[in-house]
Amino acid sequence: MKALFGRSESLVAIALLVAMVVIGAINPAFFGLSNLFSLARSNVIVGIMALGVLTVMISGGIDVSFPAFAVAAMYLTLRLMLAADWQGILGPFALASAMGLAFGLVNASLVHGLRMIPLIVTLGTGALVRGALLGLVGTSQINIDHMPPGLIHFGSAELFAVRDASGAHIGLSAMILIYLALAALVHLVLGKTLLGRGVYAYGDDREAARRLGFDQRRIVFFVYGLAGALAGFAGLLHASMIWLANPRDFVGLELDVIAAVVLGGASIFGGRGSVPGTMLGVFLLVMISNSLILMHIPTTWQRVVVGLIVIVATAATSFRDRRRAQGGA
Amino acid sequence: MTEALIALLGVSKRFGGVQALAGVSLTLAAGEIHCLAGENGSGKSTLIKIIAGVESPDAGEITLAGERLSRLDPKGAIARGIQVIYQDFSLFPSLSVAENLALPSRIAGARGRGRRFGFSAGESYAIARAAIARLGIDLPLAAEVGTLATGERQLVAIARALVSAPRLLIMDEPTTALTGREIERLFAVVRELRAQGLSILFVSHKIREMFAISERITVLRNGLVVAEGEVAAFDEASLARAMIGEDLAEEPYRWPDAAPSVTPRLVLSGFSVPGEIEALDLAVFPGEIVGVAGLLGGGRTELALALFGFRPHYRGEVRLDGVRARLSSVAAAVAAGIAYVPEDRLTEGLFLAQSIDRNLLAASLARWRRWLLLDLARAEESAAVMRAEMAINTPDGARPVATLSGGNQQRVMIGRWLLRRARLLILNGPTVGVDIGSKAGLHRRIRALAEKGLAVLMISDDLPELVQNCNRVVMLHRGRLAGTFAAPALSEEGLAEQLRALV
Numbered sequence: 001m002k003a004l005f006g007r008s009e010s011l012v013a014i015a016l017l018v019a020m021v022v023i024g025a026i027n028p029a030f031f032g033l034s035n036l037f038s039l040a041r042s043n044v045i046v047g048i049m050a051l052g053v054l055t056v057m058i059s060g061g062i063d064v065s066f067p068a069f070a071v072a073a074m075y076l077t078l079r080l081m082l083a084a085d086w087q088g089i090l091g092p093f094a095l096a097s098a099m100g101l102a103f104g105l106v107n108a109s110l111v112h113g114l115r116m117i118p119l120i121v122t123l124g125t126g127a128l129v130r131g132a133l134l135g136l137v138g139t140s141q142i143n144i145d146h147m148p149p150g151l152i153h154f155g156s157a158e159l160f161a162v163r164d165a166s167g168a169h170i171g172l173s174a175m176i177l178i179y180l181a182l183a184a185l186v187h188l189v190l191g192k193t194l195l196g197r198g199v200y201a202y203g204d205d206r207e208a209a210r211r212l213g214f215d216q217r218r219i220v221f222f223v224y225g226l227a228g229a230l231a232g233f234a235g236l237l238h239a240s241m242i243w244l245a246n247p248r249d250f251v252g253l254e255l256d257v258i259a260a261v262v263l264g265g266a267s268i269f270g271g272r273g274s275v276p277g278t279m280l281g282v283f284l285l286v287m288i289s290n291s292l293i294l295m296h297i298p299t300t301w302q303r304v305v306v307g308l309i310v311i312v313a314t315a316a317t318s319f320r321d322r323r324r325a326q327g328g329a
Numbered sequence: 330m331t332e333a334l335i336a337l338l339g340v341s342k343r344f345g346g347v348q349a350l351a352g353v354s355l356t357l358a359a360g361e362i363h364c365l366a367g368e369n370g371s372g373k374s375t376l377i378k379i380i381a382g383v384e385s386p387d388a389g390e391i392t393l394a395g396e397r398l399s400r401l402d403p404k405g406a407i408a409r410g411i412q413v414i415y416q417d418f419s420l421f422p423s424l425s426v427a428e429n430l431a432l433p434s435r436i437a438g439a440r441g442r443g444r445r446f447g448f449s450a451g452e453s454y455a456i457a458r459a460a461i462a463r464l465g466i467d468l469p470l471a472a473e474v475g476t477l478a479t480g481e482r483q484l485v486a487i488a489r490a491l492v493s494a495p496r497l498l499i500m501d502e503p504t505t506a507l508t509g510r511e512i513e514r515l516f517a518v519v520r521e522l523r524a525q526g527l528s529i530l531f532v533s534h535k536i537r538e539m540f541a542i543s544e545r546i547t548v549l550r551n552g553l554v555v556a557e558g559e560v561a562a563f564d565e566a567s568l569a570r571a572m573i574g575e576d577l578a579e580e581p582y583r584w585p586d587a588a589p590s591v592t593p594r595l596v597l598s599g600f601s602v603p604g605e606i607e608a609l610d611l612a613v614f615p616g617e618i619v620g621v622a623g624l625l626g627g628g629r630t631e632l633a634l635a636l637f638g639f640r641p642h643y644r645g646e647v648r649l650d651g652v653r654a655r656l657s658s659v660a661a662a663v664a665a666g667i668a669y670v671p672e673d674r675l676t677e678g679l680f681l682a683q684s685i686d687r688n689l690l691a692a693s694l695a696r697w698r699r700w701l702l703l704d705l706a707r708a709e710e711s712a713a714v715m716r717a718e719m720a721i722n723t724p725d726g727a728r729p730v731a732t733l734s735g736g737n738q739q740r741v742m743i744g745r746w747l748l749r750r751a752r753l754l755i756l757n758g759p760t761v762g763v764d765i766g767s768k769a770g771l772h773r774r775i776r777a778l779a780e781k782g783l784a785v786l787m788i789s790d791d792l793p794e795l796v797q798n799c800n801r802v803v804m805l806h807r808g809r810l811a812g813t814f815a816a817p818a819l820s821e822e823g824l825a826e827q828l829r830a831l832v
Contacts, residue, residue, distance in 0.1 A: 192449060194432075194435055194436065197424070197428065197432060198432075198436075200421070200423060200424060201421045201424065201432060203423075204421040204422055204423045204424065205419065205420070205421055205422070207419065208415075208417075208418075208419030208420065208421060209421075210383070210403065211381065211383060211403060211413065211415065211419050212403065212407075212419070212432065212433045212436060213402070213403035213404035213407055213433070213436050214436060271421070271422070271423035271424075272423050
């Protein structure tokens with residue numbers, strides 16, 4: 001059935017190509033270098049978060065708290081940097097990831113220790129963290145003139161740049177390298193380590209995994225911890241890339257990310273999903289919602305598009321799983 | 330006796346208010362097939378879980394190949410050579426056969442000899458190939474387990490257990506989902522494994538299987554060992570008595586022939602369903618229990634489904650108490666007084682998470698309607714009366730129906746239809762998965778209902794069940810009536826012979 005796995009990914013790839021052709025036909029500007037570079041750049045933040053959500057979903061759980069964790073890790077780290085006049089890159093990113101990790105482990109201990117339902121747990125912790133951030137730390141944006149210059153410099157790094165006919169600067173953000181490296185890492189962990197295969201097994205049949213001696217606690221702490229850490233990292237990266245830290249950022253982002261992961265073939269019931277599929281799903285979602293302007297559709301319709309994608313993708317995966325089940329018995 | 334591989338001494342376990350095991354001792358020699366017998370709820374499952382390290386005992390100790398342990402964990406049990414094949418197989422449907430086979434040994438390996446985190450596909454294929462070679466079978470290693478048939482899945486489960494070269498293999502009711510031929514193959518595999526030196530703990534409540542496969546038997550009842558010994562020391566009656574704690578009276582059902590004036594409850598004339606049933610004529614009188622025998626696919630279940638309104642395009646005539654009925658939908662069949670209890674009550678009948686009372690009342694809610702609202706007080710009262718009448722073993726009706734044993738769940742299903750005032754009760758495999766004690770109780774209950782005037786159609790594979798409970802058995806083959814056996818001439822041998830003659 002490896003072929004089927006391959007097929008559900010190639011299905012997304014085909015949908016991606018079709019969408020590209022359609023959008024390009026409506027507006028040839030789509031294939032312009034500047035648009036393509038900006039698309040690639042838009043994949044980075046959603047994509048990194050999606051890697052964590054994918055892992056949680058394979059384990060049979062769900063996480064809607066990560067946008068709150070991302071914004072909290074980003075804003076707290078930056079406020080600390082400003083207060084302490086701390087100029088660093090690695091350090092702040094490590095701190096933001098650690099904060100995300102800590103939040104994620106809170107999710108994990110509630111899910112594992114108290115046997116609570118992941119959706120409710122993460123709804124709760126997400127609201128809590130977001131609310132506490134605004135209430136205790138502040139609501140004011142950190143603008144470009146206050147942002148640590150080191151981070152801005154880092155976030156603006158480019159792989160290469162060209163000048164178009166009018167002489168405008170078009171660069172490909174180097175941040176996609178970070179995204180690709182993290183994706184490769186998660187792919188490796190999920191596919192080639194015992195812990196990763198344990199995540200699949202746990203999502204497939206929790207009781208069976210327990211009977212075989214899988215360490216359930218380690219699996220639960222790993223998936224929610226990873227989702228939190230990736231969110232924290234992505235949060236700070238986001239601020240570095242847009243030169244702005246807004247404590248009200250990322251509202252509603254969980255829907256986009258979950259939509260992208262489901263679009264990439266992951267099952268909400270656990271046991272299924274892959275990094276390449278998720279990356280394709282992220283690309284398709286980001287591309288469609290970013291191209292509405294190119295297609296002369298008002299951006300106010302963006303949420304409608306995302307909602308439609310969630311429903312269509314979920315219907316497609318549940319159709320696939322039903323077909324598979326019938327093929328069995 | 331050779332040296333004991335595993336010895337349990339005075340093992341006890343409590344769950345809340347229930348003493349699941351009370352000082353159980355069990356000894357298993359190397360290379361022995363030992364049968365752990367007992368009814369559902371006797372403590373068998375708890376004992377298995379303790380040996381497998383999934384549950385830890387409150388008291389007692391386990392001696393495993395000379396090593397004394399007060400408790401085990403799943404990894405520790407596996408590392409010491411204990412493997413359990415659970416009733417549900419505990420496989421991972423989304424993973425490949427090869428991964429299913431290789432994962433458990435890698436988990437066990439990840440503990441002792443230098444932890445390794447990597448897990449490669451090539452390695453899992455090598456492990457998997459070795460495992461199926463030992464069983465002498467062939468399995469598609471790259472296939473996802475979710476796409477395999479039940480028999481193949483069980484082979485995967487057995488092969489997986491063998492990967493870690495176990496010394497003790499525990500099989501929890503392994504024959505439940507298997508056909509006769511698959512059971513034979515399983516027994517052959519079990520004997521082969523014993524010949525390779527494995528000890529096997531075979532858990533069952535099916536008496537004939539125990540005699541067919543085991544060398545020693547330990548019988549559990551209510552968490553206590555009530556009998557233990559060589560298989561030769563038991564016979565079917567003494568084993569049954571040990572399991573249920575009382576003798577089973579086995580007197581056949583007698584139905585006084587109805588007076589000629591009585592209207593039959595059900596009359597089928599020229600009843601046909603295209604491709605399934607051909608021109609069937611059948612009459613069932615009130616108070617009769619009519620058995621329906623035959624091979625799978627011969628028209629037994631098809632007849633039940635057609636009568637319950639699942640085949641709206643049937644031809645021919647159906648009369649209930651002399652009145653012509655049109656069974657065009659389930660609702661129409663129910664309105665005509667027909668009730669159907671399917672074979673798989675867990676997936677087709679019961680609302681498992683809902684309470685016993687709600688399940689009882691599910692079909693008859695319209696009876697309690699008063700204007701727009703339901704008279705819940707009266708409904709609950711009726712449910713309580715029905716619980717008593719069906720002798721459902723529960724302290725109250727608010728518990729989830731999933732907490733009941735198979736026999737009691739079946740009583741809930743029947744009670745539900747009695748509350749709906751069913752006149753014809755169709756039972757499909759009424760005691761599949763029900764242990765012998767409650768089986769006898771269930772049979773008594775069905776007979777009592779028939780004696781009060783209910784008409785019953787009993788579809789079953791279990792010939793003794795048909796012979797003991799039916800005053801008449803009809804045999805269906807290829808959708809046609811292939812024979813009728815009435816009470817005095819009704820015998821297991823006669824039915825078996827006729828069944829063999831089919832095909």
